[in-house]
Amino acid sequence: MTDSIQQHVRRITAGLLVPAALVVAVLLLLHYFLLLPPSPGAEIWLIIGAAAATLIALYLRILRFTDRMSAQMNRMTVAAREISRGDLDRRIDSSEMQFGELRELADAINAMAMRARIDIAEMKRLERVRSEFLGNVSHELRTPIFSVQGYLETLIDGAVEDPEVRDDFLHKTHQNVLRLHTLLTDLIEISRIESGEMKMSFRYFNAVDYFKAITDELQPTAEIAQVTLEFQMIGRKNGNISVLGDRDRLKQAIVNLVENAIKYNHPGGTVTVELEPHENEVIVRVRDTGIGIPTEDLGRIFERFYRVNKDRSRSVGGSGLGLAIVKHIIEAHGTSVKVESILGQGTTFSFTLKR
Ligand code: ADP
Numbered sequence: 099m100t101d102s103i104q105q106h107v108r109r110i111t112a113g114l115l116v117p118a119a120l121v122v123a124v125l126l127l128l129h130y131f132l133l134l135p136p137s138p139g140a141e142i143w144l145i146i147g148a149a150a151a152t153l154i155a156l157y158l159r160i161l162r163f164t165d166r167m168s169a170q171m172n173r174m175t176v177a178a179r180e181i182s183r184g185d186l187d188r189r190i191d192s193s194e195m196q197f198g199e200l201r202e203l204a205d206a207i208n209a210m211a212m213r214a215r216i217d218i219a220e221m222k223r224l225e226r227v228r229s230e231f232l233g234n235v236s237h238e239l240r241t242p243i244f245s246v247q248g249y250l251e252t253l254i255d256g257a258v259e260d261p262e263v264r265d266d267f268l269h270k271t272h273q274n275v276l277r278l279h280t281l282l283t284d285l286i287e288i289s290r291i292e293s294g295e296m297k298m299s300f301r302y303f304n305a306v307d308y309f310k311a312i313t314d315e316l317q318p319t320a321e322i323a324q325v326t327l328e329f330q331m332i333g334r335k336n337g338n339i340s341v342l343g344d345r346d347r348l349k350q351a352i353v354n355l356v357e358n359a360i361k362y363n364h365p366g367g368t369v370t371v372e373l374e375p376h377e378n379e380v381i382v383r384v385r386d387t388g389i390g391i392p393t394e395d396l397g398r399i400f401e402r403f404y405r406v407n408k409d410r411s412r413s414v415g416g417s418g419l420g421l422a423i424v425k426h427i428i429e430a431h432g433t434s435v436k437v438e439s440i441l442g443q444g445t446t447f448s449f450t451l452k453r
Contacts (some may be wrong), residue, residue: 102198103167110159118152170200178207186215234403238281238418242274249274277415284419287350288402291426298344298430305341305373305380305451306331312349313371316356324365327356332374339375341451343431348451351427354420355384355447361414362445363388375453383448390441399437400425 101109125144177190188211192204249267257263290296313329320327352371359369363386372383391399391406398404403418405411411418421435428435428449439445 100196100198100201103200106163106197107160110163111156114152114156114159118148122148166196167200170195170197174200174204174207181207181211181214186211186218231402234418235285238403239278241412242277242281245274246271246278273415277412277417280415281417281419284417284423287423288419288426291423296347296426296430298347300342300344302340302342303345305339305382306337308345308349309352309371309373309382312352312356316353316360319357320360320369323360323363325360325363326368327360328368328370330370330372332372334375339373339380339453341380341453343451344427347427347430351424352382352384354424358416358420359384359386359388359445359447361416362386362410367444378453379450380453381448381450383446385444385446387444390443391437391439391445392441393439396437396439400435 122145125148126141129140129144173194174190177188180188189208190204192201192208195201195204249271253264253267257267310329313327317327356369356371363369367387369387370383370385372381372385374381374383395404395406399406400421402422405416405418424447425435431449431451433450435447435449437445437447
């Protein structure tokens with residue numbers, strides 16, 4: 099254990115005063131009992147001599163102590179200056195500090211440098227993420243805008259006279275405008291979520307009716323893609339299963355998951371929205387028999403604008419933000435989204451809701 103400065107000073111003082119007092123006492127005893135007859139004033143000189151010797155010794159020890167302390171303080175000052183100049187990897191070896199207070203100060207400076215290093219690294223990461231995001235957004239916007247510009251210019255230059263080309267280009271322009279619309283809606287959504295503007299409103303509701311209704315609403319989308327969309331309960335056939343969640347936000351997440359399950363599927367494939375009630379929670383699954391996701395991409399699909407197959411995603415109108423939005427919404431429910439997939443066989447997204 100390291101002494102505190104106060105303990106150390108006390109120890110130095112006591113270490114000198116106690117032996118000095120003992121020596122004086124012994125000398126006085128010897129003087130009274132052995133050196134008779136007493137010489138006048140000898141006791142006074144003895145005490146003055148002993149006090150002077152003790153004071154000199156005390157002074158020398160305190161001098162040594164302050165020298166050691168200022169050497170250690172100097173080391174810390176040098177390190178703190180280097181840290182303040184930006185060398186955030188600089189550390190002070192607190193085991194070299196001989197006094198408790200200095201050791202604590204060294205530890206506190208080290209902790210401060212470490213914290214600053216972590217914060218700056220995080221700031222740099224966020225800055226990188228932000229500029230990457232801006233780059234992605236500009237790229238995503240540029241592609242459909244250029245396409246629309248190209249189609250319109252060709253039409254203006256005379257292609258409008260050819261009904262077949264006109265209809266084709268108008269259709270393509272419309273597709274690109276829809277893509278822009280989806281992208282902008284998702285961008286507004288994700289920036290609202292990430293800036294903390296999205297307020298959640300949690301209520302208990304009947305999961306069975308709720309998931310059945312969403313499945314029914316998405317039937318037309320599934321039919322267009324020639325995919326069978328079904329709702330399934332595991333364990334029990336019916337009843338009221340009350341779950342806690344924000345109905346609107348949750349719907350947005352489920353719709354994204356089911357639309358993906360339809361988009362990344364084959365004609366004739368199946369998408370199943372499944373509920374599996376347990377005592378304190380309900381597992382929600384969206385299963386599909388679609389194209390699947392390669393294992394190496396599974397960890398990245400929730401990143402903004404990450405796509406396994408860029409061409410396919412764009413051709414089916416994906417903004418690349420759907421799963422990032424799903425992740426935020428589900429995490430705001432205090433849980434997380436899991437994904438399992440077998441390439442060429444299908445994918446299952448799942449999460450739990452509290453009962
Ligand atoms: P997108 O708008 O491109 O669909 P998402 O964020 O919704 O963006 O999904 C990210 C990527 O994850 C998609 O581009 C796709 O490659 C992959 N993906 C998502 N859901 C599925 C699924 N059910 N089956 C296969 N791949 C999927």
